């Protein structure tokens with residue numbers, strides 16, 4: 509007998525209940541949310557016509573240079589493009605993947621970021637600009653590594669799992685990774701949700717001060733927030749002394765998270781940027797504290813829209829892994845037999861069986877990712893995104909990507925108008941405004 513059609517219990521929900529009944533616990537997976545939320549595709553640019561002149565690509569350059577964290581740091585982070593590689597741990601990712609990302613960042617004049625579990629030396633060696641994360645777990649935290657970094661990112665929350673800590677399944681807690689984290693091998697790691705030595709924004713201010721002292725006021729201190737209560741959180745982080753605030757939205761990726769958090773917590777990237785921009789403006793720090801957006805950035809168009817909404821830079825995670833061949837059949841891989849789904853439907857980073865060698869520690873699988881050619885692929889992708897960003901910017905008659913502004917955008921849906929606070933196409937109306 510076939511199932512009766514039900515909107516409340518579609519096949520997907522029935523499968524979910526069956527899985528939980530079999531497992532006796534919540535489901536865990538990698539990748540990103542499966543919710544269909546308002547995103548950058550719901551916005552469009554109003555390029556030039558008679559009201560403005562476009563720039564000529566062959567003779568008028570578009571500046572993509574990006575400076576992050578000049579509020580207090582004597583050496584802010586200087587990038588050739590406003591796109592950098594987000595924090596993803598050695599552990600969640602293979603050493604080859606981390607090294608490839610660091611090398612790709614160096615090839616394109618941008619930065620990569622350590623993630624939970626400490627610094628991988630080969631990523632440090634490959635990258636010119638490395639952001640060093642300080643997480644609640646303190647796994648692998650080493651002040652000698654921290655002082656080599658070009659920026660520090662204090663992680664308060666992550667978009668894929670706000671209000672909880674990192675998660676690394678036991679299948680990946682092996683050898684060097686277990687040693688770096690001071691953990692027994694093969695045991696699931698569930699990192700703490702809160703920093704052990706501070707409770708609130710006053711303590712955060714002291715922590716930022718400590719890190720500044722430890723690094724001689726040289727490098728910027730970022731604070732990364734899972735985008736939830738953006739208005740208050742951004743104000744508190746900025747008032748605590750952050751040089752930059754990272755808002756990581758509900759569509760951000762992960763190597764492993766409880767599915768209930770991936771799909772049912774946080775807010776999308778578009779409103780997160782707008783709320784963060786307004787929060788900084790409210791306290792007079794917009795333009796002083798850098799604003800970085802992450803979560804679902806896939807193309808130069810997404811970057812351009814994020815910048816137009818008010819971000820200074822974006823961080824990419826999943827997109828960089830896709831450039832490394834995530835969800836693609838390559839020589840030697842067999843998605844259906846190895847992971848149980850075809851390439852294109854994989855979200856199985858938590859299993860440690862990544863068929864393309866990215867999110868695995870299995871030596872047989874990690875060999876499938878060559879760090880050199882992987883770096884070239886990611887560098888190509890970063891360059892392509894930057895070219896798309898420049899092209900869009902010039903089509904708007906502007907010669908600097910940081911001149912993009914909300915006025916360049918219109919919304920294709922009522923929801924996007926309300927969330928992005930730009931007019932709905934064909935109207936002068938910003939929906940949701942009082």
Ligand code: SF4
Nearest residue numbers: 834835854856857862
């Ligand atoms: S191909 Fe690898 S990195 Fe991509 S979703 Fe599957 S397991 Fe994760």
